[in-house]
Amino acid sequence: MELGFLEEAENSWKLQRCYFPSKVGGKPAWLDPEHLPGGEQMLCCICSKPLIFLLQLYAPNDDKIESFHRTIFVFCCRNGGCYSDMTKDSPFRVFRSLLSQENKYYPNEAPDYNNPDALSECHLFTNLCEVCGNHGTKLCSRCKKVQYCSKHHQVLHWKSHKHQCNVNTDEILEFNSPLFPEKEIVIETEPPEKKPDNPDLDQLNEMHAVQDFSDDDLQAAVADITEDKAFSKFHERISREPDQVIRYGKKVLWCSADNIPSEIPPCICGAQRTFMFQVMPQLLNHLKIEHSVTKLTIDWGTVAVYTCQDDCNTSPYIEEYAWKQNVSSTAT
Numbered sequence: 001m002e003l004g005f006l007e008e009a010e011n012s013w014k015l016q017r018c019y020f021p022s023k024v025g026g027k028p029a030w031l032d033p034e035h036l037p038g039g040e041q042m043l044c045c046i047c048s049k050p051l052i053f054l055l056q057l058y059a060p061n062d063d064k065i066e067s068f069h070r071t072i073f074v075f076c077c078r079n080g081g082c083y084s085d086m087t088k089d090s091p092f093r094v095f096r097s098l099l100s101q102e103n104k105y106y107p108n109e110a111p112d113y114n115n116p117d118a119l120s121e122c123h124l125f126t127n128l129c130e131v132c133g134n135h136g137t138k139l140c141s142r143c144k145k146v147q148y149c150s151k152h153h154q155v156l157h158w159k160s161h162k163h164q165c166n167v168n169t170d171e172i173l174e175f176n177s178p179l180f181p182e183k184e185i186v187i188e189t190e191p192p193e194k195k196p197d198n199p200d201l202d203q204l205n206e207m208h209a210v211q212d213f214s215d216d217d218l219q220a221a222v223a224d225i226t227e228d229k230a231f232s233k234f235h236e237r238i239s240r241e242p243d244q245v246i247r248y249g250k251k252v253l254w255c256s257a258d259n260i261p262s263e264i265p266p267c268i269c270g271a272q273r274t275f276m277f278q279v280m281p282q283l284l285n286h287l288k289i290e291h292s293v294t295k296l297t298i299d300w301g302t303v304a305v306y307t308c309q310d311d312c313n314t315s316p317y318i319e320e321y322a323w324k325q326n327v328s329s330t331a332t
Protein backbone atom coordinates (compact mmCIF):
# COMPACT_ATOMS: atom_id res chain seq x y z
CA MET A 1 0.00 0.00 0.00
CA GLU A 2 1.35 3.39 -1.02
CA LEU A 3 0.41 6.59 0.78
CA GLY A 4 0.41 10.20 -0.35
CA PHE A 5 1.46 13.07 1.93
CA LEU A 6 1.41 16.82 1.47
CA GLU A 7 4.61 18.79 1.35
CA GLU A 8 5.44 22.39 0.70
CA ALA A 9 7.10 22.40 -2.73
CA GLU A 10 10.64 23.79 -2.36
CA ASN A 11 10.20 25.45 -5.74
CA SER A 12 6.83 26.27 -7.18
CA TRP A 13 8.13 25.63 -10.71
CA LYS A 14 8.34 21.94 -9.82
CA LEU A 15 4.55 21.90 -9.80
CA GLN A 16 4.31 23.03 -13.45
CA ARG A 17 3.17 20.50 -15.99
CA CYS A 18 6.60 19.94 -17.58
CA TYR A 19 7.74 18.42 -14.27
CA PHE A 20 4.83 15.93 -14.22
CA PRO A 21 3.80 16.81 -10.68
CA SER A 22 1.50 15.15 -8.19
CA LYS A 23 -0.15 17.96 -6.29
CA VAL A 24 -3.16 19.37 -4.52
CA GLY A 25 -4.65 22.78 -5.20
CA GLY A 26 -3.70 25.68 -7.42
CA LYS A 27 -4.49 25.35 -11.11
CA PRO A 28 -4.30 21.97 -12.85
CA ALA A 29 -0.94 21.10 -14.43
CA TRP A 30 -2.49 19.59 -17.56
CA LEU A 31 -0.61 16.65 -19.10
CA ASP A 32 -1.99 17.18 -22.61
CA PRO A 33 -2.06 20.99 -22.62
CA GLU A 34 -4.00 21.27 -25.84
CA HIS A 35 -7.09 19.06 -25.78
CA LEU A 36 -8.56 20.02 -22.43
CA PRO A 37 -11.89 18.74 -21.18
CA GLY A 38 -14.47 21.49 -21.24
CA GLY A 39 -18.11 22.47 -21.41
CA GLU A 40 -20.50 20.19 -19.58
CA GLN A 41 -17.67 17.91 -18.46
CA MET A 42 -16.24 20.60 -16.23
CA LEU A 43 -19.50 21.40 -14.46
CA CYS A 44 -20.75 19.94 -11.20
CA CYS A 45 -23.36 17.24 -11.91
CA ILE A 46 -25.46 18.57 -9.04
CA CYS A 47 -25.40 22.39 -9.18
CA SER A 48 -23.88 22.95 -12.67
CA LYS A 49 -21.26 25.41 -11.38
CA PRO A 50 -17.72 25.14 -12.80
CA LEU A 51 -15.62 22.51 -11.04
CA ILE A 52 -12.42 23.45 -9.25
CA PHE A 53 -9.19 21.49 -9.43
CA LEU A 54 -8.66 19.38 -6.32
CA LEU A 55 -5.64 17.20 -7.03
CA GLN A 56 -3.64 15.28 -9.61
CA LEU A 57 -1.49 12.18 -9.34
CA TYR A 58 1.26 11.34 -11.78
CA ALA A 59 1.11 7.56 -12.08
CA PRO A 60 2.82 6.17 -15.19
CA ASN A 61 1.77 2.67 -16.19
CA ASP A 62 4.92 0.81 -17.18
CA ASP A 63 2.96 -1.99 -18.83
CA LYS A 64 1.84 0.13 -21.77
CA ILE A 65 3.72 2.31 -24.25
CA GLU A 66 0.75 4.66 -24.44
CA SER A 67 0.87 5.28 -20.69
CA PHE A 68 4.50 6.30 -20.42
CA HIS A 69 3.04 9.45 -18.91
CA ARG A 70 -0.22 9.08 -17.04
CA THR A 71 -1.91 11.60 -14.80
CA ILE A 72 -5.23 11.34 -12.97
CA PHE A 73 -7.02 14.63 -12.30
CA VAL A 74 -9.69 15.08 -9.65
CA PHE A 75 -12.02 18.09 -9.73
CA CYS A 76 -14.67 18.98 -7.21
CA CYS A 77 -17.46 21.42 -6.57
CA ARG A 78 -16.92 24.43 -4.31
CA ASN A 79 -20.54 24.43 -3.24
CA GLY A 80 -20.85 22.76 0.19
CA GLY A 81 -24.49 21.92 -0.44
CA CYS A 82 -23.40 19.36 -3.06
CA TYR A 83 -21.74 17.18 -0.40
CA SER A 84 -24.78 16.21 1.64
CA ASP A 85 -25.69 12.58 2.14
CA MET A 86 -28.90 13.03 0.24
CA THR A 87 -27.46 13.68 -3.19
CA LYS A 88 -27.17 10.72 -5.51
CA ASP A 89 -24.92 12.50 -7.98
CA SER A 90 -21.31 13.22 -7.21
CA PRO A 91 -19.67 16.64 -6.71
CA PHE A 92 -16.43 15.05 -8.06
CA ARG A 93 -15.26 14.39 -11.59
CA VAL A 94 -12.13 12.48 -12.50
CA PHE A 95 -10.12 12.47 -15.73
CA ARG A 96 -7.26 10.26 -16.86
CA SER A 97 -4.75 11.48 -19.43
CA LEU A 98 -2.04 9.46 -21.18
CA LEU A 99 0.93 10.31 -23.38
CA SER A 100 3.55 8.04 -24.86
CA GLN A 101 7.23 8.83 -24.39
CA GLU A 102 7.36 10.38 -27.82
CA ASN A 103 4.83 13.13 -27.96
CA LYS A 104 4.59 16.65 -29.24
CA TYR A 105 4.53 18.38 -25.86
CA TYR A 106 7.52 17.10 -23.89
CA PRO A 107 11.09 16.03 -24.58
CA ASN A 108 11.89 12.30 -24.54
CA GLU A 109 14.16 12.65 -21.52
CA ALA A 110 12.91 13.33 -18.02
CA PRO A 111 13.25 16.97 -16.92
CA ASP A 112 16.08 18.03 -14.63
CA TYR A 113 14.32 18.36 -11.28
CA ASN A 114 17.08 20.60 -9.98
CA ASN A 115 16.63 23.33 -12.48
CA PRO A 116 13.74 25.33 -13.88
CA ASP A 117 14.87 25.09 -17.52
CA ALA A 118 12.00 22.89 -18.59
CA LEU A 119 9.68 25.78 -17.70
CA SER A 120 10.16 27.32 -21.12
CA GLU A 121 8.22 24.32 -22.49
CA CYS A 122 5.33 24.94 -20.14
CA HIS A 123 3.88 28.13 -21.48
CA LEU A 124 3.19 27.33 -25.09
CA PHE A 125 -0.53 27.08 -24.49
CA THR A 126 -2.54 29.91 -23.05
CA ASN A 127 -6.07 28.66 -23.52
CA LEU A 128 -6.77 28.66 -19.80
CA CYS A 129 -9.37 30.28 -17.57
CA GLU A 130 -7.79 33.14 -15.66
CA VAL A 131 -9.58 32.06 -12.49
CA CYS A 132 -9.42 28.27 -12.33
CA GLY A 133 -6.93 27.13 -15.00
CA ASN A 134 -9.51 24.95 -16.73
CA HIS A 135 -10.23 25.27 -20.42
CA GLY A 136 -10.90 28.93 -21.22
CA THR A 137 -13.41 29.33 -24.02
CA LYS A 138 -14.76 32.82 -23.39
CA LEU A 139 -12.65 35.89 -24.08
CA CYS A 140 -13.15 39.17 -22.24
CA SER A 141 -15.01 41.04 -24.96
CA ARG A 142 -13.53 44.40 -24.03
CA CYS A 143 -9.77 43.86 -23.85
CA LYS A 144 -9.67 40.44 -25.55
CA LYS A 145 -6.72 39.59 -23.32
CA VAL A 146 -8.08 37.19 -20.72
CA GLN A 147 -10.08 33.99 -21.03
CA TYR A 148 -12.60 32.30 -18.80
CA CYS A 149 -14.12 28.84 -18.60
CA SER A 150 -17.53 30.27 -17.81
CA LYS A 151 -19.58 33.38 -17.19
CA HIS A 152 -19.43 32.44 -13.52
CA HIS A 153 -15.66 32.86 -13.34
CA GLN A 154 -15.68 35.98 -15.44
CA VAL A 155 -18.05 37.61 -12.97
CA LEU A 156 -15.95 36.37 -10.05
CA HIS A 157 -12.82 37.86 -11.60
CA TRP A 158 -14.36 41.14 -12.69
CA LYS A 159 -13.62 42.81 -9.36
CA SER A 160 -9.94 42.37 -10.10
CA HIS A 161 -9.95 42.47 -13.89
CA LYS A 162 -12.11 45.61 -14.22
CA HIS A 163 -9.12 47.68 -13.25
CA GLN A 164 -6.76 46.11 -15.80
CA CYS A 165 -9.36 45.98 -18.49
CA ASN A 166 -10.07 49.72 -18.27
CA VAL A 167 -6.74 51.34 -17.61
CA ASN A 168 -4.34 48.88 -19.19
CA THR A 169 -2.10 48.38 -16.17
CA ASP A 170 -0.22 45.37 -14.86
CA GLU A 171 -1.34 45.96 -11.31
CA ILE A 172 -3.25 42.93 -10.06
CA LEU A 173 -6.09 43.38 -7.61
CA GLU A 174 -7.19 40.72 -5.16
CA PHE A 175 -10.35 38.76 -5.77
CA ASN A 176 -12.05 35.87 -4.06
CA SER A 177 -10.19 33.00 -5.77
CA PRO A 178 -11.95 29.64 -5.60
CA LEU A 179 -8.65 27.73 -5.85
CA PHE A 180 -7.43 25.48 -3.04
CA PRO A 181 -3.98 26.11 -1.47
CA GLU A 182 -1.27 24.40 -3.51
CA LYS A 183 1.00 21.67 -2.15
CA GLU A 184 3.06 18.84 -3.57
CA ILE A 185 1.97 15.23 -2.99
CA VAL A 186 4.82 12.85 -2.17
CA ILE A 187 4.30 9.08 -2.17
CA GLU A 188 5.68 6.71 0.47
CA THR A 189 5.09 3.07 1.36
CA GLU A 190 2.75 2.40 4.24
CA PRO A 191 4.58 1.04 7.32
CA PRO A 192 3.58 -2.47 8.52
CA GLU A 193 0.98 -3.09 11.18
CA LYS A 194 2.20 -2.71 14.75
CA LYS A 195 0.12 -5.32 16.57
CA PRO A 196 -2.91 -7.33 15.55
CA ASP A 197 -5.96 -7.09 17.78
CA ASN A 198 -9.64 -7.64 17.34
CA PRO A 199 -11.57 -6.43 20.37
CA ASP A 200 -14.81 -6.02 18.40
CA LEU A 201 -15.32 -9.76 18.07
CA ASP A 202 -15.44 -10.14 21.85
CA GLN A 203 -18.06 -7.47 21.97
CA LEU A 204 -20.18 -9.34 19.39
CA ASN A 205 -19.89 -12.61 21.27
CA GLU A 206 -20.95 -10.90 24.46
CA MET A 207 -24.01 -9.60 22.67
CA HIS A 208 -25.01 -13.09 21.55
CA ALA A 209 -24.74 -14.32 25.11
CA VAL A 210 -27.45 -11.96 26.32
CA GLN A 211 -30.81 -13.73 26.14
CA ASP A 212 -33.22 -10.88 26.81
CA PHE A 213 -32.91 -9.15 23.45
CA SER A 214 -35.65 -9.41 20.88
CA ASP A 215 -34.49 -10.34 17.39
CA ASP A 216 -34.95 -6.76 16.21
CA ASP A 217 -32.90 -5.36 19.09
CA LEU A 218 -30.19 -7.82 18.33
CA GLN A 219 -30.22 -7.02 14.62
CA ALA A 220 -29.98 -3.31 15.34
CA ALA A 221 -27.21 -3.78 17.87
CA VAL A 222 -25.23 -5.98 15.49
CA ALA A 223 -25.67 -3.39 12.72
CA ASP A 224 -24.36 -0.72 15.08
CA ILE A 225 -21.34 -2.79 15.92
CA THR A 226 -20.64 -3.56 12.26
CA GLU A 227 -20.82 0.16 11.62
CA ASP A 228 -18.51 0.98 14.52
CA LYS A 229 -16.22 -1.77 13.37
CA ALA A 230 -15.74 -0.25 9.92
CA PHE A 231 -15.16 3.12 11.49
CA SER A 232 -12.66 1.88 14.08
CA LYS A 233 -10.86 -0.27 11.50
CA PHE A 234 -10.55 2.85 9.35
CA HIS A 235 -9.09 4.84 12.21
CA GLU A 236 -6.82 2.10 13.40
CA ARG A 237 -5.39 1.72 9.91
CA ILE A 238 -4.78 5.40 9.31
CA SER A 239 -3.27 5.82 12.79
CA ARG A 240 -0.12 4.20 11.35
CA GLU A 241 0.37 7.38 9.32
CA PRO A 242 -2.16 9.97 10.48
CA ASP A 243 -1.18 12.59 7.89
CA GLN A 244 -1.91 10.48 4.82
CA VAL A 245 -4.13 12.21 2.27
CA ILE A 246 -4.03 9.54 -0.46
CA ARG A 247 -4.01 5.73 -0.38
CA TYR A 248 -3.09 3.73 -3.46
CA GLY A 249 -3.84 0.05 -3.39
CA LYS A 250 -5.93 -2.95 -4.29
CA LYS A 251 -8.72 -2.43 -1.75
CA VAL A 252 -10.64 0.59 -0.55
CA LEU A 253 -10.42 1.31 3.15
CA TRP A 254 -14.05 2.31 3.76
CA CYS A 255 -14.78 4.59 6.68
CA SER A 256 -18.24 3.17 7.22
CA ALA A 257 -20.21 0.01 6.49
CA ASP A 258 -22.89 2.19 4.87
CA ASN A 259 -22.95 3.52 1.37
CA ILE A 260 -20.47 1.17 -0.26
CA PRO A 261 -21.06 0.96 -4.04
CA SER A 262 -22.41 -2.39 -5.18
CA GLU A 263 -21.43 -1.78 -8.76
CA ILE A 264 -18.99 0.55 -10.56
CA PRO A 265 -20.04 1.67 -14.04
CA PRO A 266 -17.68 0.49 -16.80
CA CYS A 267 -15.33 2.76 -18.76
CA ILE A 268 -16.55 4.30 -22.00
CA CYS A 269 -14.41 1.70 -23.86
CA GLY A 270 -16.49 -1.08 -22.26
CA ALA A 271 -13.80 -2.39 -19.90
CA GLN A 272 -14.39 -2.67 -16.16
CA ARG A 273 -13.03 -0.03 -13.86
CA THR A 274 -10.88 -1.04 -10.92
CA PHE A 275 -10.05 0.81 -7.73
CA MET A 276 -6.94 2.94 -8.08
CA PHE A 277 -6.67 5.27 -5.08
CA GLN A 278 -8.72 7.01 -2.44
CA VAL A 279 -8.70 10.53 -1.08
CA MET A 280 -8.65 10.65 2.70
CA PRO A 281 -10.53 13.07 4.98
CA GLN A 282 -7.21 14.50 6.25
CA LEU A 283 -7.01 16.45 3.01
CA LEU A 284 -9.96 18.56 4.17
CA ASN A 285 -7.80 20.14 6.90
CA HIS A 286 -5.48 21.48 4.26
CA LEU A 287 -8.15 22.95 1.99
CA LYS A 288 -8.87 25.87 4.34
CA ILE A 289 -12.60 25.67 3.83
CA GLU A 290 -14.58 28.23 5.77
CA HIS A 291 -16.99 26.58 8.15
CA SER A 292 -20.21 28.14 9.25
CA VAL A 293 -23.10 26.81 11.30
CA THR A 294 -25.72 27.84 8.80
CA LYS A 295 -24.13 26.54 5.61
CA LEU A 296 -23.13 23.07 4.47
CA THR A 297 -19.45 22.74 3.67
CA ILE A 298 -17.28 20.52 1.52
CA ASP A 299 -16.97 17.22 3.35
CA TRP A 300 -16.28 13.53 2.84
CA GLY A 301 -15.33 10.41 4.75
CA THR A 302 -13.37 9.07 1.82
CA VAL A 303 -13.48 9.36 -1.98
CA ALA A 304 -12.63 6.20 -3.93
CA VAL A 305 -11.39 6.65 -7.50
CA TYR A 306 -11.87 3.86 -10.06
CA THR A 307 -10.13 3.83 -13.45
CA CYS A 308 -10.32 1.75 -16.63
CA GLN A 309 -8.56 -1.58 -16.09
CA ASP A 310 -7.38 -1.56 -19.72
CA ASP A 311 -6.02 1.96 -19.30
CA CYS A 312 -7.58 2.79 -22.66
CA ASN A 313 -6.64 5.82 -24.68
CA THR A 314 -10.00 6.71 -26.20
CA SER A 315 -9.56 10.48 -25.83
CA PRO A 316 -7.00 12.97 -24.45
CA TYR A 317 -8.96 13.17 -21.19
CA ILE A 318 -10.99 10.07 -20.38
CA GLU A 319 -13.59 10.53 -17.70
CA GLU A 320 -13.29 8.08 -14.82
CA TYR A 321 -15.34 7.44 -11.72
CA ALA A 322 -15.28 8.66 -8.12
CA TRP A 323 -17.45 7.42 -5.25
CA LYS A 324 -17.88 9.58 -2.17
CA GLN A 325 -18.56 7.91 1.13
CA ASN A 326 -19.59 10.16 3.99
CA VAL A 327 -18.88 9.35 7.59
CA SER A 328 -21.93 7.46 8.79
CA SER A 329 -24.27 9.28 11.14
CA THR A 330 -24.23 6.31 13.52
CA ALA A 331 -20.47 6.43 13.97
CA THR A 332 -19.38 9.38 16.05
Ligand SMILES: [Zn+2]
Binds near residue numbers: 045078
Ligand atom coordinates in the same frame (compact mmCIF):
# COMPACT_ATOMS: atom_id res chain seq x y z
ZN1 LIG B 1 -22.08 21.53 -7.11
Ligand SMILES: [Zn+2]
Binds near residue numbers: 050132133148149150
Ligand atom coordinates in the same frame (compact mmCIF):
# COMPACT_ATOMS: atom_id res chain seq x y z
ZN1 LIG C 1 -12.76 28.99 -14.65
Ligand SMILES: [Zn+2]
Binds near residue numbers: 145
Ligand atom coordinates in the same frame (compact mmCIF):
# COMPACT_ATOMS: atom_id res chain seq x y z
ZN1 LIG D 1 -10.90 42.60 -20.18
Ligand SMILES: [Zn+2]
Binds near residue numbers: 267308309313
Ligand atom coordinates in the same frame (compact mmCIF):
# COMPACT_ATOMS: atom_id res chain seq x y z
ZN1 LIG E 1 -11.39 2.31 -20.93
